[in-house]
Amino acid sequence: MENRSDDLTATLRHPPLDASIEPPRHSLWSLFRVVLSRSAVSWGGLALMAQLEQHYVEREAQLTPAAFSDLVALAWMVPGPVGCNVAVQLGHAIRGRSGAWVAGVASVLPFFALMTLFAIFYRTPLVHAVASRTLLNHFSVVLGMLIGVTWYRQTRALVRGRLEWAAALLACIALAIATSGGAYVAILCVAFGAGWLASPAQSIPLAIGMTRSDVWLLAALAALIAVFALPLPYPLESVLLWPRLAGAGMTLFGGGFSALPVLKTLFVTPAIGVTNDDFTLAFSLSPLSPGPLLNVVPFFGYLVDGWLGALVATLALFVPSGCLVVLAQRHLHRMKANPRFEHAMRVLRAGTTAFLAIAVWHIAVRVPLQPAYFATATFAALCFGKFKLPAYAVYAAVGTACGLWLAYG
Template sequence: MHMMTTRVAARRGEREPLWTLFRVVFGLSALSWGGLALMAQLEHHYVEREERLSRLAFSDLIALAWMVPGPVGCNVAVQLGYTLRGRSGAWIAGIASVLPFFLVMTLFAIFYRTPLVHAAASETLINHFSVVLATLIGVTWYKQTRALVRGRLEWIAALLSCIALTYAHSPAAYVLMLGGAFAAGWLRSPAHPVQLEVSLDAGDGQLLVGLAALIVLFAIPLPQRYESTLLWPRLAGAGMTLFGGGFSALPVLKTLFVTPAIGVSNNDYTLAFSLSPLSPGPLLNVVPFIGYLINGWAGALIATIALFVPSGCLVVLAQRHLHQLKAHPRFEQGMRVLRAVTTAFLAVAVLRIVQRVPLQPAYCVTALFSLVCFARLKVPVYIVYGTVAIVCGVWLFYAHVV
């Protein structure tokens, strides 16, 4: 027993080679559909198989990833790289976690622009895919509400946010709502003698100021002629408001991309989110797809950097001060209310999709089929999409022949 304990301790003290770190994270990300799947695979490899981290240490990485904005799975990968190899490891692990879905979604966008795919992607098929997407988001909303919304304050915040988001269409409303939720949780938390004291060096302070400036740039209304010029910095600011999973991004990112100045159509935007579960990675993998539609390969690359790099920098900064953040009850209470508010983004995303799909029996059948598959049978997303696509294609072909 003593020899085993010594071996584990020595194993945890080893430096992970950067190439090994990249290879492992890239491989696991390429086989992970969704951020939760990536986290589970990282835990299995580095905690259970390699014994590089304790289970408690890895759970701290997951907890912090939920506390900061951005894709949770990628945030965990960045922290893991930082823990194993410092800042260089954080960059390597972050790139490795993003690269698989960046390539897949960019390829989707390339073929989407071909005449053959445009002809196949009829309005009927897009509507059926939208129904599947709405059902998937609805099931996700139900699960997140059960897990995150418990206390009276959290229920009130979630309900008020649903009402506010139904009528709000500006980035400023999203930023104010999230900030107000955190402030409400902070103020309603009982007074505690523990003080939140975080010592920041000059570089940390400059990073926080820069991230705050990006949020402000996203929030303020701009003349139409500046929307295209400042699109990518505003996308980085939008990423700083995304909590609670990728589907919460649907109404937020829509305010940036589906505008006359940018030129992404509502159909293209909805289809991007419909395709996102078919690709590995978190549901924010839609960003390279949309970036490619706007400006080709350069747009896909810049959009991915703009959304994922700021949250990665923030999670590394927070990880260095994790022990101080965890010790402050008011901070944790503020984050609990904020996470409860993010469930409203999912509810409103379902509402927006349902509003644009015609109320017809065929779409109701698709909704019922998707609900049974996702909620009861736990069928993989790609099988549901594939089944719907085949049935829809056969029906359209038969209708055309007849």
């Protein structure tokens, strides 16, 4: 019994990164219940990560603080929703592949159900009557300021050197004139390549041993990216929508708001049929729902193809990134130890700040230049930037003020 306790303590201090090593046993039902309950009350990926750390590191000591910080660092290095990527890795560290699937499903289920339910009621005449053009414009202004404050904070944290500033500015210019998914893929590839070539460190081979299944997984992900990047004839846009969405998910770094221009390229087209109003309202209300800001995907999926569309859209966006983060987890130490790779990732993350800037631009050009919207923008900027109020409180205040104005103004 004493030897078994010593072995378990050693495992917790140095959690395994290789799937072939058996992690500490933990009930799958308990894992599902904890992650589900934390995801249901977490607004944004950062909140979910904080609650998972509090439970599994501080309360149950399933992982050490250093091990959990490694999970968070890797989640930022790969594309996709950061909070869900951390949950998937946590499940993998505790119960292997089955734990990764259970934790991933539990982290997605709350916002999937809520946003799909909202999409159902969105089709009713009552919602269309309430969602007037004035209210949509005010909500768009709040969303734009929320993204703008996020862009400001990310720029201060990620964009520092000349090369990083050049990557961010050039990416903004390229995104402003981009009309296809290929431009987004090209921007990320160029930013990563520039960071790799400009690294002051000497060339060190990135030696990563791959199994045959790993190679097949990477090939499948590369094929999805190619489907998203290549221009397609009009009929194939709807036929290949879900594979293209999966490929688009492989280009999303730096948080959910960076997805706005990418997802707009996919869904707001004549072939798919999602309107600009549908798209803007979904992103405006995404901070009101638990989960990462990519919780809008089930909403769009339902508008396209009902319940089946909501389910397939969610799987298409979240499963590939979850598979990739589990694969990368086994090689985390080798990647972090390579200075050229780390420098390339810094430039890549600097380039992704352009997605936020362009998202603000897309919103700003559609809002009329009227004093009421400037007042809303000023109010939202103060709430988010200075007072750090939650998004739902700002939306509630603006919605109430707008309703009173429409009723009595």
